Amino acid sequence: MTNKNLIAGATGDWEIVLGLEVHAQVSSNAKLFSGAATEFGAEPNTQVSLVDAAMPGMLPVINQKCVEQAVRTGLGLKAQINNYSVFDRKNYFYPDLPQGYQISQFQQPIVGEGVIDIDLDGGEVKTVRIERLHLEQDAGKSLHDQHPNMSFVDLNRSGVALMEIVSYPDMRSAAEAQAYVKKLRAILRYLGTCDGNMEQGSLRADVNVSVRRPGDPLGTRCEIKNVNSIRFIGQAIEHEARRQIDIIEDGGSIAQETRLFDPKNGETRSMRSKEEAHDYRYFPDPDLLPLSFSQEFVDTIAASLPELPDDKKARFIADYGLSPYDASVLVSEGENADFFEAAAAGRDAKATANMVIGSVFAGLNKAGLSISESPVSAEQVGQLVDLQSNDTVSSRIAKEVFELMFEEGPDQGKDPAVIVEEKGLKQVTDTGAIEAAVDEVIQANPDKVEQARERPKMAGWFVGQVMQATGGKANPQAVNKLVMQKLGLEE
Amino acid sequence: MSKLTDLNLAEARDGLRDKQFSARELTQAHIDRVAAAEKLNAYVLQTPEKALEMADASDAKIAQGEARPLEGIPLGIKDLFCTKGVRTTACSHILAEFTPPYESTVTGNLWADGAVMLGKLNNDEFAMGSSNETSRFGAVINPWRGADQKHLVPGGSSGGSSSAVAARLGIAATATDTGGSIRQPAAFTGTVGLKPTYGRCSRWGVVAFASSLDQAGPITQTVRDAAIMLSSMASYDAKDSTSVNLTVPDYEAALTGDIKGLRVGIPAEYRVDNMPSEIEALWQQGIDWLTEAGAEIVDISLPHTKYALPAYYIIAPAEASSNLARYDGVRYGMRVAGKDIDDMYASTRAAGFGDEVIRRIMIGTYALSAGYYDAYYVKALQVRRLIAEDFTKAYEKCDVVLTPTTPSSAFAIGEKSDDPLEMYLNDVFTVTGNLAGLPGISVPAGVDAKGLPLGLQLIGKTFGEEDLLRVAGVLETAAQFTARADDWWSAE
Numbered sequence A: 001m002t003n004k005n006l007i008a009g010a011t012g013d014w015e016i017v018l019g020l021e022v023h024a025q026v027s028s029n030a031k032l033f034s035g036a037a038t039e040f041g042a043e044p045n046t047q048v049s050l051v052d053a054a055m056p057g058m059l060p061v062i063n064q065k066c067v068e069q070a071v072r073t074g075l076g077l078k079a080q081i082n083n084y085s086v087f088d089r090k091n092y093f094y095p096d097l098p099q100g101y102q103i104s105q106f107q108q109p110i111v112g113e114g115v116i117d118i119d120l121d122g123g124e125v126k127t128v129r130i131e132r133l134h135l136e137q138d139a140g141k142s143l144h145d146q147h148p149n150m151s152f153v154d155l156n157r158s159g160v161a162l163m164e165i166v167s168y169p170d171m172r173s174a175a176e177a178q179a180y181v182k183k184l185r186a187i188l189r190y191l192g193t194c195d196g197n198m199e200q201g202s203l204r205a206d207v208n209v210s211v212r213r214p215g216d217p218l219g220t221r222c223e224i225k226n227v228n229s230i231r232f233i234g235q236a237i238e239h240e241a242r243r244q245i246d247i248i249e250d251g252g253s254i255a256q257e258t259r260l261f262d263p264k265n266g267e268t269r270s271m272r273s274k275e276e277a278h279d280y281r282y283f284p285d286p287d288l289l290p291l292s293f294s295q296e297f298v299d300t301i302a303a304s305l306p307e308l309p310d311d312k313k314a315r316f317i318a319d320y321g322l323s324p325y326d327a328s329v330l331v332s333e334g335e336n337a338d339f340f341e342a343a344a345a346g347r348d349a350k351a352t353a354n355m356v357i358g359s360v361f362a363g364l365n366k367a368g369l370s371i372s373e374s375p376v377s378a379e380q381v382g383q384l385v386d387l388q389s390n391d392t393v394s395s396r397i398a399k400e401v402f403e404l405m406f407e408e409g410p411d412q413g414k415d416p417a418v419i420v421e422e423k424g425l426k427q428v429t430d431t432g433a434i435e436a437a438v439d440e441v442i443q444a445n446p447d448k449v450e451q452a453r454e455r456p457k458m459a460g461w462f463v464g465q466v467m468q469a470t471g472g473k474a475n476p477q478a479v480n481k482l483v484m485q486k487l488g489l490e491e
Numbered sequence B: 001m002s003k004l005t006d007l008n009l010a011e012a013r014d015g016l017r018d019k020q021f022s023a024r025e026l027t028q029a030h031i032d033r034v035a036a037a038e039k040l041n042a043y044v045l046q047t048p049e050k051a052l053e054m055a056d057a058s059d060a061k062i063a064q065g066e067a068r069p070l071e072g073i074p075l076g077i078k079d080l081f082c083t084k085g086v087r088t089t090a091c092s093h094i095l096a097e098f099t100p101p102y103e104s105t106v107t108g109n110l111w112a113d114g115a116v117m118l119g120k121l122n123n124d125e126f127a128m129g130s131s132n133e134t135s136r137f138g139a140v141i142n143p144w145r146g147a148d149q150k151h152l153v154p155g156g157s158s159g160g161s162s163s164a165v166a167a168r169l170g171i172a173a174t175a176t177d178t179g180g181s182i183r184q185p186a187a188f189t190g191t192v193g194l195k196p197t198y199g200r201c202s203r204w205g206v207v208a209f210a211s212s213l214d215q216a217g218p219i220t221q222t223v224r225d226a227a228i229m230l231s232s233m234a235s236y237d238a239k240d241s242t243s244v245n246l247t248v249p250d251y252e253a254a255l256t257g258d259i260k261g262l263r264v265g266i267p268a269e270y271r272v273d274n275m276p277s278e279i280e281a282l283w284q285q286g287i288d289w290l291t292e293a294g295a296e297i298v299d300i301s302l303p304h305t306k307y308a309l310p311a312y313y314i315i316a317p318a319e320a321s322s323n324l325a326r327y328d329g330v331r332y333g334m335r336v337a338g339k340d341i342d343d344m345y346a347s348t349r350a351a352g353f354g355d356e357v358i359r360r361i362m363i364g365t366y367a368l369s370a371g372y373y374d375a376y377y378v379k380a381l382q383v384r385r386l387i388a389e390d391f392t393k394a395y396e397k398c399d400v401v402l403t404p405t406t407p408s409s410a411f412a413i414g415e416k417s418d419d420p421l422e423m424y425l426n427d428v429f430t431v432t433g434n435l436a437g438l439p440g441i442s443v444p445a446g447v448d449a450k451g452l453p454l455g456l457q458l459i460g461k462t463f464g465e466e467d468l469l470r471v472a473g474v475l476e477t478a479a480q481f482t483a484r485a486d487d488w489w490s491a492e
Helices: A064-076 A174-191 A230-249 A295-303 A309-320 A324-331 A334-344 A349-367 A378-389 A395-412 A416-423 A431-444 A446-454 A456-469 A476-487 B009-017 B023-035 B048-063 B105-112 B159-166 B183-189 B223-233 B277-292 B305-326 B341-352 B355-368 B374-394 B420-427 B431-436 B465-479
Strands: A007-009 A012-025 A088-091 A101-104 A114-119 A125-137 A141-143 A152-154 A161-167 A203-212 A222-227 A257-262 A267-273 B043-046 B074-078 B116-121 B172-177 B192-195 B215-220 B263-267 B296-300 B400-404 B440-447 B453-459
Touching (some): A007 A230, A012 A174, A012 A230, A064 A125, A064 A161, A064 A295, A088 B305, A174 A203, A174 A334, A203 A230, A309 A324, A309 A334, A309 A349, A324 A334, A324 A349, A334 A349, A349 A378, A349 A395, A378 A416, A395 A416, A431 A476, A446 A456, A446 A476, A456 A476, B009 B048, B023 B043, B023 B048, B023 B074, B023 B116, B048 B116, B074 B159, B105 B172, B105 B223, B116 B159, B159 B172, B159 B183, B159 B215, B183 B453, B192 B223, B192 B465, B215 B223, B223 B440, B223 B465, B263 B277, B277 B296, B277 B400, B277 B453, B277 B465, B305 B355, B305 B374, B305 B420, B374 B431, B400 B465, B440 B465
Parallel strands (some): A222 A257, B074 B116, B263 B400
Antiparallel strands (some): A007 A012, A012 A161, A012 A203, A088 A101, A101 A125, A114 A125, A125 A161, A141 A152, A203 A222, A257 A267, B043 B116, B440 B453
């Protein structure tokens, strides 16, 4: 079996091995251990409690909402939920880390092993194993551009709850890593446990990259820190893998280190070597009791879990007869799937899927809008599908009608039937009119008629001409039938 | 009527209620006495104006017949407790003139019950010490002196609290105990020191030394006073995750004097080598007193006792090394400029922390380091669990444990300050209580040949403060400890 993921080096093929640590900000109104707000974009240092600023004598108190969200996420990843876990201190000095330690979970995380099925090109599905998920505090932010010779610190993020989701090194290409992040993000968004907003830093990935000859043991890895877009994840991996291959092929060896991805030039550069790595002196946080909860607590959350992307995809395939590809496109965002289901209710689901993917998503994408901002409602899409199904309009005209609705926007938005009526776009099904048009084209092109009798595929050309002549309003099936008849090509 | 500064808490409370004197008079008498006691160096900050303001408010309450449990009682507050708008330093340079915008839960409870704040009391820097010699404000002097009139330490880390209560510079004081910092100073000064069960008093707003061991409690003149103080200091506090949600009993009501049938355990392992015969004798005396009062004496074994001190001196510094990381010069307190951020940290912390604090941060950092963690920290936690199990087993046979509080009476200033190990041995009888989270109390029980006070310690069951106080009351009554330090220090 050939491995399409192998990449060629000067001395032979190489395999990339990738593991990801994704930091996902927990959707919650308050921080992990304090009541301070977590809203994005607030003025610096306006969302800082005494605990977040590590004032003397201040103590952390766990936010139950965050625990619930972590358990919910664990259940969504079909993972082991640990009813007993421990918060540890990870000790290091940094100005944006007021306590001098980050409260995290080291040896006993709240969630253990789970899985994510990622969707690859061609409908292929691959299972990536999750090693663990743990809760931890985010740090603040150092601002180096506010003053010529001073740095400022914004503690708004200090103490915000993060879930660190660690995968096993199961991915073998940038595309797989990207598919993993996309799928993980979709699951988190379905669950409502993280908004997945990478631009705002709600979701960021540390990517562990190593290369090896196919079949060899794992190579030495480098960790690329804090990559904050799916595109950058791809670029960072491609660059880092190539860098490692070049070093090894030049007779060198890879030094284990932490690297940073610079989006400006698409390269990774060294941040600190293994020797410079901190000794974090993890130990159980004595300010916090071990985190324990009942199975009932877990069961209650499990009972409230929404349908997740994989289940929804399976249902779309089974109930609507969609292709795996269309189904996975539709379920990538919960709102998209909802839109499709609303539009497809009681009508041809495949045709609806085609219109939602081909017209709605394409239009929104081009206009930079989200599904909730769609100028065309799901109901209108459904009506348009109906017009197409009952031959009122052809698929080409349907596209045109959609574009008109899209441009007019939600306020003036007219229902598709109204537009079809007003613009006179109704499909011509009157055989007499179509016949006249066919005759005209045949008469005008005797040479083509000759050719078509030799090569029956030429009939398509006549159909196209007739469609053009009728402004696309002629029923294509009827045109086709008549052309074949008149050319004497009937079977 | 005796002098107002001779009154204990229960007497002052009753006198105020009976309107024999006003809260203002009582407070003013203490303010004056504190002002005349600079030699003892017990207070690092006096707040006379605040005290009088609070006293006036108390007088108003009393006049309205709405006196609260501690109405008008002037107290000294260990400088480890954050007090809103009042400088709080933990007696460390690193906190500079830090003035918290918040009040610790324990002191907040006291003020809510009507108590009056005289000021902030000296302590060992970050509560690290057994002699109150490591404070940025200098050593505290014990009002007690031997015949040679040498200045003695008041114990530590709550040396300001013990010295102040012994010299009547406050009717009672707050203190904290991580390895013996309430009980040992109480023993050195002829006062009562009560360390409650871990989780009984909130740690919120108390500058942390070692989070899993720190516990606030009172130093008082009598066992009854300790009971009254604890009833106010203790509370469940949702802001402290290690606080325990249990109703606070009326501890004073537990002082029935009746201990008939109560079983008192005597641990063989507390007979340490080179224990002075006076201490040995006092311990035996205590056994006899309790026997006479109807208690049953039971020999018990706490086999892991000898590992307690080494385990303590791993766990406490380990936690401290992390707890003190927040003093980095970035947000509050002292900052010494540096050429870059790392240099700023190093310069600030080198200048801000004293030698003993630096020593413990280094020990703790080492104990938590990769490669040493299992050998030191994990091992120490195992020992800790074994010590707790020792007590659990012992309490199948007895209700309280009786031991000496300290292996000696107060020593001279400077006598042990160059020998950390000798200094650490002061905690040998008290650290077990912290490691196991148990309540303990030191009761003044006699004097040694030099005429210096000695204490006996009772260790109770988890949340067994009522039994503990009841036995302590019996011990106190039997001991009839009425000796007092003279006022040699007074500038009056």
